[in-house]
Amino acid sequence: MRQLAIETATEACSVALFEDGRLVSHVHELVGRGHAERLVPMIGELPGRGRADRILVDCGPGSFTGVRVGLAAARALALAWGAEIAGYSSLALIAATAFMELDGPETLSVAIVGGHGEYFVQRFDRQGVRPIAPLASLKPEEAALLCASDPVAGSGAEAMRTAGAPGRTVAIHPDARNTALLPPRLAMLPPSPIYGRAPDARLPG
Incomplete structure (x- = not known):
């Protein structure tokens, strides 16, 4: 089974492709706010353009935009590939x-x-x-x-x-290739954002 791991929740942006638990390829960069521009090209650099049976994506907490970019890409690819999708913190x-x-x-x-x-x-x-x-x-x-x-x-x-x-x-930045270190239960979260704090905007009361 192939698994694609996606990491975009912090200043780092990285992707890693695993085959039956073995790391096949990965790309890792510190991009600051450039996740939207770099993520899809990074996936395209992986063997087979990163196509996998399962996608594991960082749900946060972290950058609001980064988390949303990663989740949107993971959901789109899971739909296109018919892949499973799960999250991690x-x-x-x-x-x-x-x-x-x-x-x-x-x-x-x-x-x-x-x-x-x-x-x-x-x-x-x-x-x-x-x-x-x-x-x-x-x-x-x-x-x-x-x-x-x-x-x-x-x-x-x-x-x-x-x-x-x-x-x-x-000083450690999250890296998609290290998702292999997560216990299985921590790599099976729902693929939904973990914001870590209440939203700034509130409905009028």
Whole structure:
């Protein structure tokens, strides 16, 4: 079975093609806000233009636009190819990557840039990359308190240190090829956005 993994939730944009669990090809770039322009050409660079039986896509949290770009592409390709589609969390992917890179810690925190000066933050346990705190969107000082003494991974790691988190920091961007590190239950989320915070626009009350 072929699986195409799509990652567009943060500054990174990447795609990876797997055949029976083996990485066949991948492309990874830091594009900032250029996901809409780069994603489809990236998929086209993969063998067979990335065609797969299953598509795995990052549902967020992260950039509102990036998340929507990835989900829209995944849904369109799943329809065109008759493929299965499932989602995963950007924070879980960063946690799985960080646990692979770090020796020792049984827990860690992931922090990535959110919106309005806030950071998306969540704590994980090494065993099964299990979330041990709810996803939160917090100002730096509050987010740093949530991180406790954990190592902190993600694009917001240095900001957590500046705000007072004492743990070591690891600057990790999510990469589609590392979706192979996710436990199966974390790669079977509904393909729907995880925004991580309430919408800015509200209906008149």
